[in-house]
Amino acid sequence: MKRFISAILFPLILSGCFQQIAINSIGGILDNGFEVLNEEQDLELAEKGIASNLKLLESLLKSDPDNKRFLLLATIGYSSYALGFVEDTNVERARMFYLRGKEYGLRILSRNTKFAKALDQNFEVFNTALATFSKSDVPALFWTAIAWGSHISWSLTDPAALADLPKVESMMKHVLQRDSTFFHGGAHFFLGTLYGSRSKILGGDSIASRRHFESCLNINKGKFLMTYVYYARSYAVQIQNRELFESCLTTVDSTSIDVLPEGRLSNAIAKKKAKLLRDKIDQLF
Numbered sequence: 001m002k003r004f005i006s007a008i009l010f011p012l013i014l015s016g017c018f019q020q021i022a023i024n025s026i027g028g029i030l031d032n033g034f035e036v037l038n039e040e041q042d043l044e045l046a047e048k049g050i051a052s053n054l055k056l057l058e059s060l061l062k063s064d065p066d067n068k069r070f071l072l073l074a075t076i077g078y079s080s081y082a083l084g085f086v087e088d089t090n091v092e093r094a095r096m097f098y099l100r101g102k103e104y105g106l107r108i109l110s111r112n113t114k115f116a117k118a119l120d121q122n123f124e125v126f127n128t129a130l131a132t133f134s135k136s137d138v139p140a141l142f143w144t145a146i147a148w149g150s151h152i153s154w155s156l157t158d159p160a161a162l163a164d165l166p167k168v169e170s171m172m173k174h175v176l177q178r179d180s181t182f183f184h185g186g187a188h189f190f191l192g193t194l195y196g197s198r199s200k201i202l203g204g205d206s207i208a209s210r211r212h213f214e215s216c217l218n219i220n221k222g223k224f225l226m227t228y229v230y231y232a233r234s235y236a237v238q239i240q241n242r243e244l245f246e247s248c249l250t251t252v253d254s255t256s257i258d259v260l261p262e263g264r265l266s267n268a269i270a271k272k273k274a275k276l277l278r279d280k281i282d283q284l285f
Contacts, residue, residue: 041257041264043272047085050077068108072140075105079147084269088276091154098151105144109137127170135178142186145171149190153197169194184263185219188212189227196234209235223260225252225270233277242285249274 037053040046054077061070078101087094110116118129133141149168155161169191176187189212196209213231220227232248235241252274257267 035262037265038262039264041268043085043265043268046265046268047081050081050085054078054081066107068111068140071104071108072143075101075108075140075143075147077101078104079143079150083150084265087150087154088273095151095154098147098154101147102144102151105140105147108140109133109144112137123166123170126167130170130174133174133178138175138179138182141171141178142175142182145175146186146190149194180215181219184224184227184260185216188216188219189224189230192216193230193234196231196238199238204238206235206239209238220260222251222255224263225255225257225260225267226273228252229270229273229277232274237284240285242281245281245285246278249278
């Protein structure tokens, strides 16, 4: 009887092992795939590549729903796809993708039981839970905050969404404390945009915005061109400095995307966004 049971179970166990090996192998390919896409300069090719990779990721997550690496790639992928290829033409679709990215990110962060319990609690409890994260949690915190914050920025008529903004801000401040250089100074980039996009009565702070953008540029040496786009879009518009606005966009136009080879795609997207922003200059000033 034992031999009979073993004869049945062994192939099933072996099959499960092979499946996990296959999933891990494909995961490695996806890691490399996203890295290659970040180096791509052709926007049409990159858009199609990211979209297909995202659906493959979701298929893998069906088989391995708790895989932290896949969840993080999905968080990064949906946030980046929405920002680079969707939000300028279809806000509702972008909101959907940002929300999806947020949900994948929260699945990683909610492994921290204190954070999971604090998600629906008041700000003080939530902020205390954030202190339990370490530097190794920075990527998940950063990309979840990017997805969540971007969803809020396109949901300004939704009071429930706006109520979560202090939590997102606190998440990014935690990233700043743990690793201010992560993703080209990304926490400074986010906070600079946040404080430069709102009026003073709603929490805007032009001085803080400028300080964060300058810190971001100091970290990435001006090579991450999206910094200039959002410096113009938020801070320069907030203080109505048309000269700074035009200067930032001119820098984007005149700088080669190859200045940051590993971020060629983001720089190509920055150039596209700079053009769209320049077309609105008379509406903004």
